[in-house]
């Protein structure tokens with residue numbers, strides 16, 4: 001009797017690996033059908049590449065940065081648009097109504113970016129992770145943060161998946177598993193951890209070939225805080241043209257629903273710059289000295305643009321070893 005109850009309950013349980021937008025949305029969609037979902041994420045909180053970073057200045061002042069995706073857009077006639085309208089009505093997102101442009105490092109001039117069609121730029125409120133946070137806490141979804149999944153095994157006799165954490169703890173048995181991060185099957189996992197990837201894709205050769213073909217771009221993000229607003233810079237977000245170092249710059253504190261007690265900017269490196277650094281340091285987490293050098297080099301590039309950018313009161317670099325799938329992103 002006890003066995004049949006537990007088998008029945010496993011049949012109604014799905015594990016989702018990753019609480020970024022794809023994992024969180026998947027978990028929420030499954031939970032709405034009445035199936036219970038457990039989300040696992042090795043990070044301390046939800047959001048993945050749409051997360052928000054909390055930092056403190058030397059004198060204890062809190063600083064919040066969207067150091068991953070700065071905003072998103074959606075086309076009006078898509079299924080995603082319906083979701084976006086719902087999130088906006090719930091106050092999870094808002095339109096970032098600022099002027100955006102591009103800066104050319106050769107001519108040292110700005111050009112305003114024309115808004116394509118009626119696409120708006122949306123941001124999570126109060127941080128980019130707001131959508132994932134809400135989806136991961138809706139009824140039917142249980143979320144476990146700070147839990148890296150180290151093994152995903154198919155148990156033929158029991159007809160279930162068994163999950164084991166990176167530190168060897170049994171995470172339970174599930175009828176289905178959704179993996180939202182390429183890391184779970186990629187050799188990159190082995191380069192970083194020295195262990196085999198959690199899911200053995202030799203069990204599904206077609207899928208293995210497709211996943212291995214996905215080529216990704218890395219990026220460094222540098223978070224800066226200034227004592228005064230840089231109000232003379234004409235755009236709150238701009239792409240950088242003809243720079244080998246900088247790709248994107250935005251004023252994070254200009255977004256709706258953010259604290260305005262400090263002036264916060266985020267810089268993104270080019271993929272080329274990040275690849276050069278990674279070629280020297282490898283895929284393991286860089287040392288503090290490397291992060292400091294990266295923060296200085298990106299800041300120096302910004303300061304060389306002739307925009308009168310003063311010394312910040314806070315600067316820190318973060319590495320995204322996987323920013324986007326190559327060639328998919330155009331701002």
Ligand SMILES: Cc1cc2nc3c(=O)[nH]c(=O)nc-3n(C[C@H](O)[C@H](O)[C@H](O)COP(=O)(O)OP(=O)(O)OC[C@H]3O[C@@H](n4cnc5c(N)ncnc54)[C@H](O)[C@@H]3O)c2cc1C
Pocket residue numbers: 017018019020021022023024040041042043047048049050067068069070071072147148149150180181183184198219221268320322323324329331
């Ligand atoms: C700097 C930057 C700028 C970007 N700019 C844009 C943009 O302008 N426009 C745009 O459309 N997109 C942009 N992107 C890309 C966009 O952020 C991503 O495509 C999107 O957020 C990916 O969501 P995801 O859920 O697929 O993956 P992720 O957000 O990466 O989520 C995967 C999650 O899985 C977790 N995970 C991985 N392995 C394990 C494990 N073994 N156990 C447990 N958890 C695990 C990770 O911790 C992570 O939280 C940008 C990304 C970055 C980093």
